Amino acid sequence: xxxxxxxxSQNVNRRKFIKNLVLAVTAFSVPAVLTAKEQLKRMQxxxxxxxxxxxxxxxxxxxxxxxxxxxxxCADACKQENDVPSEPFFFRTWVERYRIFHDGEVRVDSPNxxxxxxxxxxxxxxxxxxxxxFVPKICNHCDNPPCVQVCPVGATFITPDGxxxxxxxxxxxxxxxxxxxxxxxxxxxxxxxxxxxxxxxxHRVVQGLVPACVEVxxxxxxxxxxxxxxxxPLVRFMRMNKIGVLKxxxxxxxxxxxxxxxxxxx
Amino acid sequence: xxxxIQHLTPLFKEISGYIYPNEIELHWSLLVVIYPxxxxxxAGAFILASLVKVFNVTALKPVYRISLLTALAFxxxxxxxxxxxxxxxxxxxxxxxxxxxxxAMAMFGFVYMWYLMAVLLQExxxxxxxxxxxxxxxxxxxxxxxxxxxxxFSKDISEKALKFDDKAEKVITILGIPSAFVLHGYVGFIFGxxxxxxxxxSVLMPIVFLFSAIVSGIALVLLIYMVVTPLRNxxxxxxxxxxxxxxxxxxxxVDFSLExxxxxxxxxxxxxxxxxxxxxxxxxxQFSLIVVQLIIGMIIPLALIAGVKMFNTPVELKRLLxxxxxxxxxxxxxxTRWNVVIxxxxxxxxxxxxxxxxxxxLGIEGLLVSIAILLLPFLILYVLFKFLPPWGETxxxxxxxxx
Numbered sequence: 001x002x003x004x005x006x007x008x009s010q011n012v013n014r015r016k017f018i019k020n021l022v023l024a025v026t027a028f029s030v031p032a033v034l035t036a037k038e039q040l041k042r043m044q045x046x047x048x049x050x051x052x053x054x055x056x057x058x059x060x061x062x063x064x065x066x067x068x069x070x071x072x073x074c075a076d077a078c079k080q081e082n083d084v085p086s087e088p089f090f091f092r093t094w095v096e097r098y099r100i101f102h103d104g105e106v107r108v109d110s111p112n113x114x115x116x117x118x119x120x121x122x123x124x125x126x127x128x129x130x131x132x133x134f135v136p137k138i139c140n141h142c143d144n145p146p147c148v149q150v151c152p153v154g155a156t157f158i159t160p161d162g163x164x165x166x167x168x169x170x171x172x173x174x175x176x177x178x179x180x181x182x183x184x185x186x187x188x189x190x191x192x193x194x195x196x197x198x199x200x201x202x203h204r205v206v207q208g209l210v211p212a213c214v215e216v217x218x219x220x221x222x223x224x225x226x227x228x229x230x231x232x233p234l235v236r237f238m239r240m241n242k243i244g245v246l247k248x249x250x251x252x253x254x255x256x257x258x259x260x261x262x263x264x265x266x
Numbered sequence: 267x268x269x270x271i272q273h274l275t276p277l278f279k280e281i282s283g284y285i286y287p288n289e290i291e292l293h294w295s296l297l298v299v300i301y302p303x304x305x306x307x308x309a310g311a312f313i314l315a316s317l318v319k320v321f322n323v324t325a326l327k328p329v330y331r332i333s334l335l336t337a338l339a340f341x342x343x344x345x346x347x348x349x350x351x352x353x354x355x356x357x358x359x360x361x362x363x364x365x366x367x368x369x370a371m372a373m374f375g376f377v378y379m380w381y382l383m384a385v386l387l388q389e390x391x392x393x394x395x396x397x398x399x400x401x402x403x404x405x406x407x408x409x410x411x412x413x414x415x416x417x418x419f420s421k422d423i424s425e426k427a428l429k430f431d432d433k434a435e436k437v438i439t440i441l442g443i444p445s446a447f448v449l450h451g452y453v454g455f456i457f458g459x460x461x462x463x464x465x466x467x468s469v470l471m472p473i474v475f476l477f478s479a480i481v482s483g484i485a486l487v488l489l490i491y492m493v494v495t496p497l498r499n500x501x502x503x504x505x506x507x508x509x510x511x512x513x514x515x516x517x518x519x520v521d522f523s524l525e526x527x528x529x530x531x532x533x534x535x536x537x538x539x540x541x542x543x544x545x546x547x548x549x550x551x552q553f554s555l556i557v558v559q560l561i562i563g564m565i566i567p568l569a570l571i572a573g574v575k576m577f578n579t580p581v582e583l584k585r586l587l588x589x590x591x592x593x594x595x596x597x598x599x600x601x602t603r604w605n606v607v608i609x610x611x612x613x614x615x616x617x618x619x620x621x622x623x624x625x626x627x628l629g630i631e632g633l634l635v636s637i638a639i640l641l642l643p644f645l646i647l648y649v650l651f652k653f654l655p656p657w658g659e660t661x662x663x664x665x666x667x668x669x
Contacts, residue, residue: 173353184286193353
């Protein structure tokens, strides 16, 4: 019994030492963890350039269907700006033409994504068109993006300023994101074999420019801007128009807002 | 680049209605059909084995080890089809190193590893441990060492040790049943959780996958047993065959009911997608879904086995009917996977048109590679059968060799 006594006090000492050690490590690391988040923010801003802090922005796009004339300049500009393969299988943005007839028939087409615009098509005799319009389509940069949810390696992600991007160094080309996107906004780059999509022309946005499709639109059917700041053209657009988003039932919370959206568009 | 253009351009002609311009390329091809087919066989074969260990269905003892080795052989090949399908297979390890925890697919590596290492290999090891030690004593040269290594140099074959083996096996099997459910149910979840695709998005999907897996696994073991036994000049255990056919029949009834439930539910709810899905099923999927999956793969084999059960069938005819049924079931389940994976991509998410799939013959995603991947498990199984003969003492008691 007596022999055990010194051992016991040794144990107590050891326990005390371990306790203190744990406390000390925690005490030192808490501020480190807290500041790490701040550091990360600073790092991100630094990478993107001195004048751009992604935490100060939150981007979205407005599209006025009544203003779109279907010239397809946006689709063309996008392909040139972003080196999208010119073949008619790969698009980051495209324009659809809707024609709704009196008998209830709906015809939709988008020849070559409207890169070359639309040609007039003759309609059969006796068929009466009751509504006709163009709908530009683009990645919706959802707030609740299914593509980001399903990516097995986290190669596709949502930036602090609300843009959904793909890190092609990370992408393994499993194509799950393409299956998960309800809008058909993604494709596999035929050379890189990784997923590609609209970036809102992030390389332009961080320099204070607007996306190429917005820049070239002759009728200003596309509006780019902050979703949350009062002085943004997008906020004004959303105040002046009645707004709809695509497939709202899927709860993807798109940040591409359509004015004058027709019920036939999906 | 040229290849893709040549592959995609002719597809323009086969499109009906309107599809989004990025949808011309069908993204999950034949290889992704094969993956759930293979894991289904693994899960099914394992659940069959668990009937012996956990539920004491002694009639199935002759196929216990066969089903375990079958599960292992198919398990080893299953990820190959996925790997071959990736755009960057060399980066696939990222799924294990930096998994995105919200992704169902990221769980693949963990589910797979768990099932292979914690369940399948352990169960096989405990089951074979005694035999491995005995074989190591009997054999010479390299084989002796191979067996020694395989037994992990254990030597104890006392009664106590063997009892422990048996106990361990039981525990692992009990653990293995939910694991097998997870292995294949999770594959169903990968499809069932895609809300963008109304053909896939269904809470029933994992359960339908699971029961079709059990169906295909039992049918496969039945086929292997019926082919291998005559090749070894042995007599088939009729009671074992009858029991296998019975379990196949029950599993098919459940599977069939679930599929019908899914079908009725969709039609009754009649959601936005019903028009395009009806067009799909009545058109492009008519042959593969209604003729092959439903009639050839389900109704005919069900009727055949029911016929055998109802009438007093002579043994030879009975065997023939079992064999034909199991073969038809295999074809049916393969096309079940086909219809889910390919069928689910044949309509546009605009719900306004149908796309097309053109199978490649050559190339990594082609037919030849797929056939090789489907044949590889049988090669592995042959090696396993040679190295770990699954026909133990159980067989001796049931074969009337003299007749």
